[in-house]
Amino acid sequence: MFASNVLSRVVGIVFESAQRQLKLVLPRCILSSRRMENSNLIPPFISEIKGFLDEEEGQRLFELALEACSLGPCLEIGSFCGKSTVYLGVACKIKGKTLFSIDHHRGSEEQQPGQPYFDFELLDSKSGVIDSFPYFRAVMQKAGLDEVVVPMVSKSHVVARDWATPLGLVFIDGGHSYDMVIKDYDYWYPYLLPGGFLVFHDIFLDPAEGGQAPYEVYKVALASGEFKALPMTKTLGILQRSGPVMVEK
Numbered sequence: 001m002f003a004s005n006v007l008s009r010v011v012g013i014v015f016e017s018a019q020r021q022l023k024l025v026l027p028r029c030i031l032s033s034r035r036m037e038n039s040n041l042i043p044p045f046i047s048e049i050k051g052f053l054d055e056e057e058g059q060r061l062f063e064l065a066l067e068a069c070s071l072g073p074c075l076e077i078g079s080f081c082g083k084s085t086v087y088l089g090v091a092c093k094i095k096g097k098t099l100f101s102i103d104h105h106r107g108s109e110e111q112q113p114g115q116p117y118f119d120f121e122l123l124d125s126k127s128g129v130i131d132s133f134p135y136f137r138a139v140m141q142k143a144g145l146d147e148v149v150v151p152m153v154s155k156s157h158v159v160a161r162d163w164a165t166p167l168g169l170v171f172i173d174g175g176h177s178y179d180m181v182i183k184d185y186d187y188w189y190p191y192l193l194p195g196g197f198l199v200f201h202d203i204f205l206d207p208a209e210g211g212q213a214p215y216e217v218y219k220v221a222l223a224s225g226e227f228k229a230l231p232m233t234k235t236l237g238i239l240q241r242s243g244p245v246m247v248e249k
C-alpha cells in the first residue's frame with residue numbers, strides 16, 4: 001500500500017514536470033517551425049539579385065518585418081536592385097501589409113562610373129547615368145511583389161516632405177555619408193510607432209571594417225533615449241522605439 005502510494009506520487013511529480021517542460025518548449029518549437037515555414041517563402045533566386053545584403057541579415061530583416069507588420073506598414077530607403085526589398089516585401093505580403101521602397105535609382109556616390117561599386121550593367125546607355133529601376137522592377141515582378149511594394153523613385157527627403165503615415169519599421173540603407181544618414185534618420189524616425197524597428201545597414205564597430213557614418217547615426221539615435229538596442233545581426237544595427245509595444249506574436 002505504502003509502496004504503491006509512493007509510486008503514484010513519483011509518477012505524478014514526473015508527469016507534472018514533463019507537462020511543465022512541454023509547455024515551455026512547445027511554443028518555442030511552434031514559433032521556430034513557423035519561422036522556417038515562412039522563410040521558405042523567400043524565393044530561391046534571392047541569391048542572384050544584385051546587392052549588398054548578407055543572407056543572415058536578410059533573414060533578420062524578414063523576421064523583423066513580420067513582427068513590425070502588426071504595428072503598421074514598413075519603409076526602406078535604398079531599394080537598389082531589390083534584394084532587401086524582397087526580404088521585407090515577402091514578410092509584408094504574408095501579413096497583408098505594404099512596403100514603401102524609396103530610391104532615386106541613380107546610385108550612391110560609390111556606385112558612379114570610376115567608383116569601387118560601379119556596375120556597368122546598370123548604366124543606362126542612352127542617358128549615360130545609372131538606372132537601377134528597370135532591374136528593380138523586374139525583380140519585384142518575378143518575386144510576386146507588385147501588389148505589396150510601392151516603389152517611390154525619388155530622393156528620400158522629397159518623399160518625407162509630405163509624409164504622414166505611421167510606420168512599423170524603417171530600414172535605412174540609402175546614401176552612406178554622415179550627412180545623408182543623419183538626414184534619413186531625422187526625416188523618418190518621427191513616423192516610427194512605439195515598438196517599431198529602426199534598422200541601419202553597414203554598422204561597423206571596427207573602423208577598419210568599413211565606413212563609420214551609419215554607426216555614428218545609430219549612436220545618435222540610441223543617445224536620444226527614444227530607442228533600445230536589440231542584438232545586431234552581422235552589420236545590421238537594430239533599434240526598437242520605446243513606448244508601449246503592441247506587437248501580436
Ligand SMILES: C[S@@+](CC[C@H](N)C(=O)[O-])C[C@H]1O[C@@H](n2cnc3c(N)ncnc32)[C@H](O)[C@@H]1O
Pocket residue numbers: 050051052053077078079080081082083084085102103104105106107108132154155156157173174175176180
Ligand atoms: C547600398 S544601396 C542599397 C542596397 C539595397 N538595400 C540592397 O539590399 O541591396 C544604396 C541605394 O540608395 C540609393 N540612394 C542613395 N541616396 C539616396 C537618397 N537620398 N534618396 C533615395 N535613394 C538614395 C542609391 O541610389 C542606391 O541604390
